[in-house]
Amino acid sequence: MDGFYEAFGERLRRARTAQGLNQQELGSAVGLNRTSISNIEKGRQRVALHMLFEFAAVLRVEPEALLPAPDGRSDVLDELPEDARGWAQSVLANAKRETDRG
Template sequence: MSYFYERFGDRVRRARTACGMNQQVLGEAVGLNRTSISNIEKGRQRVALHMLYEFAAALRVEPEELLPTPGDQSDILDAVPEDARSWAQDVLANAEEEDRG
């Protein structure tokens, strides 16, 4: 279950940063404090179902965009600079191949 909330929090964070919004502003928009937003984004705090709609409205996205899907995971390569991603993908693919072989 914690995986679900970690992915939800990750999607909230991505949507928030895409809007150029900070945690304080998002918190005010949904009736929570900045600390709660931080905890939600880290998957440490669960939210009531009705809050999905509050977050979606504040972030100007459809509620479904905030919900994790089966197999949903954050992309480990998000932290890798764009010009090094193909190299990093090759390294990861080779490592996975060695694990299977």
Template structure:
């Protein structure tokens, strides 16, 4: 992802929102997953990156799906792709779009 800081801030926000929705304190969540409250704070603020197994443990503790804690990926729009610098890329995109329009 291009902006890792924004990614981890969003993950942290989603964790915080799920924790609050589950009526858990940071301390209670930390105890459930064997972390410190400070670590949970840092994760929620996006200051600390987390490993996949930690994300899964957090999701389990919050009774949510792990993917619900991840930001949605944005696919590039066709307009953005068409403004790609390479004429070769532009030509192939046009062909694909034309083929899709025929169906």
């Protein structure tokens, strides 16, 4: 089960950085401290189910986007180098914002 929380933490970190937030900002927005966000992103702290929805709302993603695939598969973005992955995520986040406005 630890792999699940590590994968969740990685997805959370990517979504956070795509939104341009630091750990303190995300923590403040969801009622946690920076240390908790750091521990969650490293897979060291488990997350209550209701927090999935809090994170998703603040990060402007669907809750499912933060969940790892049940069979352990990675998505296409997982295969990219970190700098390219961050760029792709920010492009996707901007595209989603534009379609939500439209």
